[in-house]
Amino acid sequence: MTHQAAISLAIELRFLADRLHDPASTVAPGARIGSALDPEALRQFTEECDVVTFDHEVVDLDALADLEAAGAVLRPSARTLRIVADKLSMRSALAEAGIPVPPSAPVEGSTDLERVMGDWPKAVLKLSHGGYDGRGVFMVDGWEEAFEAVAGHLAEGSPFIAEPHLELERELAVMVARRPGGQLVIYEPVETFQVDGQCRRITMPAPLSGDLRRQAMDLGRAVAETVDVVGILAVELFVVDGQLTVNELAARPHNSGHHTIEAATTSQFENHVRGVMDLPLGDPSPACTAAVTVNVIGRDTETDPRDLLTTALSVEPRAHIHLYGKQPRHNRKLGHVTVCDDQPEAAAEAAQRVAEALGSLEVMG
Numbered sequence: 079m080t081h082q083a084a085i086s087l088a089i090e091l092r093f094l095a096d097r098l099h100d101p102a103s104t105v106a107p108g109a110r111i112g113s114a115l116d117p118e119a120l121r122q123f124t125e126e127c128d129v130v131t132f133d134h135e136v137v138d139l140d141a142l143a144d145l146e147a148a149g150a151v152l153r154p155s156a157r158t159l160r161i162v163a164d165k166l167s168m169r170s171a172l173a174e175a176g177i178p179v180p181p182s183a184p185v186e187g188s189t190d191l192e193r194v195m196g197d198w199p200k201a202v203l204k205l206s207h208g209g210y211d212g213r214g215v216f217m218v219d220g221w222e223e224a225f226e227a228v229a230g231h232l233a234e235g236s237p238f239i240a241e242p243h244l245e246l247e248r249e250l251a252v253m254v255a256r257r258p259g260g261q262l263v264i265y266e267p268v269e270t271f272q273v274d275g276q277c278r279r280i281t282m283p284a285p286l287s288g289d290l291r292r293q294a295m296d297l298g299r300a301v302a303e304t305v306d307v308v309g310i311l312a313v314e315l316f317v318v319d320g321q322l323t324v325n326e327l328a329a330r331p332h333n334s335g336h337h338t339i340e341a342a343t344t345s346q347f348e349n350h351v352r353g354v355m356d357l358p359l360g361d362p363s364p365a366c367t368a369a370v371t372v373n374v375i376g377r378d379t380e381t382d383p384r385d386l387l388t389t390a391l392s393v394e395p396r397a398h399i400h401l402y403g404k405q406p407r408h409n410r411k412l413g414h415v416t417v418c419d420d421q422p423e424a425a426a427e428a429a430q431r432v433a434e435a436l437g438s439l440e441v442m443g
């Protein structure tokens with residue numbers, strides 16, 4: 079999707095892809111096959127590029143910092159990546175800047191675990207590094223469950239962040255795009271719905287009071303400036319007792335911004351490309367009254383949305399279907415569907431029908 083945006087601006091994208099059949103390497107000619115955890119692959123790749131950016135966090139941060147020191151242009155910078163890639167460092171950077179975050183504590187071993195489970199018998203334990211889509215997030219009730227869930231990881235030396243299990247009124251996301259000089263644009267806040275920690279649906283606009291909407295956008299700006307992001311930043315927010323806190327960040331195009339392809343004047347992908355290339359940013363304003371994006375989630379290895387496309391396309395002519403060309407697997411995000419409408423409920427109903435027709439797992443009620 080970033081490549082589609084770059085094509086329109088005649089900006090040539092190269093990809094470093096793990097495998098020949100990774101979605102990115104199937105849409106762009108001449109992808110380099112290699113791991114972003116391999117310093118030598120990173121060195122060769124950055125040498126071929128004027129500017130390097132990222133679409134995931136599984137990267138060798140030390141190698142990137144060395145390459146940046148030697149002159150490679152990384153946007154966002156190695157420093158931003160380091161803050162954002164690790165939940166513990168992210169939370170402390172935000173707290174230090176006075177940005178509200180949920181209560182949390184680091185867990186590095188069983189003594190820490192015993193203490194936090196004493197404080198918060200119902201807790202959420204999150205791998206500090208490397209989790210995504212709820213993988214690496216454990217909702218536990220009591221010490222025994224906690225120990226069972228995370229002892230193995232702790233023994234391997236992977237730290238966790240622990241939080242009390244919060245009664246979430248809503249979850250929101252704000253996308254912010256920023257240039258190296260600090261110019262930024264803020265998108266309309268969206269409401270996100272997760273099942274088992276995985277985002278399933280996005281509604282724009284989020285149903286918020288004017289005050290809360292403004293606060294969410296102000297927090298987006300404050301966070302983008304604190305972590306000095308360049309390109310797009312996703313800021314995930316919790317609403318608890320009417321108050322906003324920042325749950326986590328992603329310094330890359332993000333699922334919570336997929337609706338912007340059709341439902342904003344400039345998509346998150348285009349503004350990511352513009353930001354990292356230090357080009358003037360585009361208008362983030364909504365392009366329709368309401369929009370809903372529903373993720374297409376793999377049911378099993380047999381049900382492939384590509385095989386169901388003919389039916390799905392006939393279900394709802396207004397729907398925008400995006401399939402990622404990934405091999406289907408249970409719980410894997412295989413695509414998304416966006417519908418714009420004057421009414422969010424009507425958009426949600428239509429997008430869900432199409433996702434269902436594409437074989438998506440458990441479309442939400």
Ligand SMILES: Nc1ncnc2c1ncn2[C@@H]1O[C@H](COP(=O)(O)OP(=O)(O)OP(=O)(O)O)[C@@H](O)[C@H]1O
Pocket residue numbers: 180202204209210211212213214215241242243244245246249272274275276277314325326
């Ligand atoms: N303290 C909490 N209390 C209640 N629910 C929580 C809490 N922390 C996380 N969750 C739920 O779990 C989801 C996933 O958590 P989080 O975003 O921290 O992890 P992640 O797996 O890194 O997510 P992502 O896929 O966005 O990278 C949240 O969106 C929320 O629904």
Ligand SMILES: [Mg+2]
Pocket residue numbers: 314326
């Ligand atoms: Mg999240």
